[in-house]
Amino acid sequence: MTQKKANAVLSVEQVSKSFYVEDEPPILALSETDLEVQKGEFVAVIGPSGCGKSTLFNIIGGLIPSDTGQIVVEGKKTNGPDKQIGMVFQEESTFAWRTVEENIAFPLELAGVPKQDRIKQAAHFADLVGLSGFEKRYPAELSCGMRQRVALARTLALEPQILLMDEPFAALDEQTRMLLGEKITEIREALDQTVLLITHNITEAVQLSDRVAIMSFRPGVIKRILDIDLPRPRGPETISSDKFGHYVGEIWADLREEAARGLRESERALADEH
Amino acid sequence: MLTTPIRIRAFSLFAIWLIWEVNAQIAWLVPEVFTPTSQIFAGLAEISVSPVFYEHLFFTIFATGFGFLIAVISGTIIGIALGAFRIFGRAMNPYIAAFASSPKIIFLPVVMSFAGWGTETKVTMAVIGAIFPILLSAYAGMLTINPVHIRVARSFNIKWYDLVRKVYLPSLRHPLLVGFRLGFGAALVSVVLTEAKFGESGLGFLAMQYYGLYAIGKMFSVLVILFALAMIANFLLDRFATRVPH
């Protein structure tokens, strides 16, 4: 454990968060959650809807403060958004008034990179996510999956060590999602990044990760961590293998309980309202 | 190229001219005011060669433009501030609504007691007229900014001024343009009203002077010029709007 900690590039330590809404009991979204991510690792966090995944994402990214605990990046406690962490959001987040290349160059612009250099770098990252030739287009002229890749390239432009993604492909169709998953794996290898992917998709979690952290529903806490011992690259053969199916089944068995509980609780909440 | 909207536009202009002219010729509806259009054209021809007219035109354009510019800058800043600090915005909302919907001419005596009879008063009235539509549309736009854009920006550790320049302002491009248009109209109305009431210069003053002299043709030609001014301003704002990406 102590030895592990020395290598951890990102650790979540005893993080709790409650939300207070008027006239309602407080919601304990995260309860003393711990998670350690090693350098170069791909970890998926999976859990039922409303279990606190996005809350965890926002706390790690420094966008909201936690009530207790801390986030440690490379041995240093973070305070607000950290340069080492790049975030990709679940929602469509490209800037409609900027072209693809201007979108990708946005963080470089904030960092004061001269125009010529940032256009060059933007072109590089556009190419990396498979968007070369589309640099001058506006997001409105792109498909949903392409826009999500623009958002990814924009985050990659600062070359963060840790890539944090909150269901980045949730709005996409299955095939596009799988292909983008492969793309992410390639990019991670090329850039030597550590990735933390938040998802509710079991296949995606198994396809991409070294480890899958399963979250429980209320209080949100990491209930179990599963090592995925599958060879890479994980093409169609791996996905259709028995071992892959076995992992999917195991995660589903764990998640099923939590998801069912989440569903029951939201049904009860609905019943209370009426 | 004669596209359909242009045809409709030309036709409606012609129809109004026709109705006007027929009315004047048969001396039916208030003939002493609705003079034959030939008189208006004669008035236009006459004032267009008089240097005094250009002086008045300049005064009106200057007061309107200058006041509008001040209102654009301060209205945008105030609207963004109200939207960025929600509690402040919600607190001030009833006051702003009350000011915005009151006729601005009621401020004239107060403004005059500070700024006198000259250009300062006109400019101030233009600002008062234009600032409310601008700040209200900026404020309303702020409430509809996509929250994920702000989160993206914050995740890049954005500075507040970059947030304003690179996220707020471009997000507000459409509501601001609407606000600018309404604001320009309001500035022109305020200036011309002030000139008509108490001024010693400007197109509003000139129109009232002609009216006092029963030079109805010339009075209308001043109104035609005011109308043209508003159209030109709108056209310029439109041109600017098409340069703004969707």
Ligand SMILES: Nc1ncnc2c1ncn2[C@@H]1O[C@H](COP(=O)(O)OP(=O)(O)OP(=O)(O)O)[C@@H](O)[C@H]1O
């Ligand atoms: N700003 C907030 N105010 C009040 N409650 C909140 C807030 N944000 C989240 N919550 C509550 O905290 C819980 C966890 O929310 P969170 O968004 O982290 O869930 P999630 O796991 O990301 O769900 P999903 O998979 O549906 O996106 C939910 O029950 C939600 O109602």
Ligand SMILES: [Mg+2]
């Ligand atoms: Mg979520």
